[in-house]
């Protein structure tokens with residue numbers, strides 16, 4: 001079976017059941033995202049709803065047996081998205097991260113998912129061990145980015161964000177990752193540049209990393225993408241998804257971000273926010289508690305970085321260099 005999902009969740013359960021998980025976000029952004037947003041709007045989806053949600057709605061009809069909707073810890077729009085899908089006869093399966101980051105509650109949520117897919121905890125843990133072997137190699141890829149400058153920020157973004165579903169095929173993913181790492185280790189380091197962190201949901205601006213690369217920036221930390229790759233390699237499934245900061249409060253994110261900025265020698269922070277996203281409020285707290293030069297940029301529809309944003313990026317780089 002092909003199981004879609006709306007954001008990272010214990011995907012181990014789906015693999016353990018022998019199904020293929022597909023992150024709807026990757027499917028949306030990897031196709032023709034602008035056309036999908038236009039299609040949703042032609043059906044009456046409001047202009048002032050986040051473009052990602054409209055894109056997720058469109059791709060949810062591309063051959064899935066069920067959709068797992070993450071109802072706690074991600075996005076309140078997901079609740080309404082699930083209602084819209086259920087209304088069109090799509091099977092929707094809810095999964096919620098507990099707001100209070102409580103281990104027992106998370107354990108129960110994972111158990112419900114296991115029951116729905118007919119797998120035991122032991123099978124889930126086996127799947128986790130398999131995926132952790134790949135995640136360990138992604139930790140190495142991340143190190144090659146910030147320590148050796150042999151992997152670009154854009155490559156880092158793509159590999160880490162793809163770890164939400166491993167392209168639906170962990171064996172192929174691991175093989176391709178191995179080939180990439182072999183090549184990357186043989187490269188000469190890129191010229192050093194200002195070291196930036198990119199915070200926030202993966203940008204809908206399709207050439208942001210190309211623009212940053214062109215401006216000579218070294219992106220040494222992709223916050224949320226790194227979280228999707230579960231770099232903590234925790235001992236069991238519950239502690240792994242407790243360590244995953246994205247679904248909890250902005251303070252959980254700060255506990256990850258602040259030490260990483262120091263470890264990675266970050267010169268400035270680029271905080272990406274999505275138009276009409278509740279995480280814009282979190283961004284106020286990120287700015288308040290991060291003691292580094294901080295630039296917020298916003299994306300709305302899928303497309304290229306606009307001239308104004310590019311100018312703001314250039315001015316920011318002038319300040320920090």
Ligand code: SF4
Pocket residue numbers: 050051052053074075076077201274276277278279
């Ligand atoms: S960007 Fe924000 S509003 Fe849009 S889907 Fe993600 S969490 Fe929801």
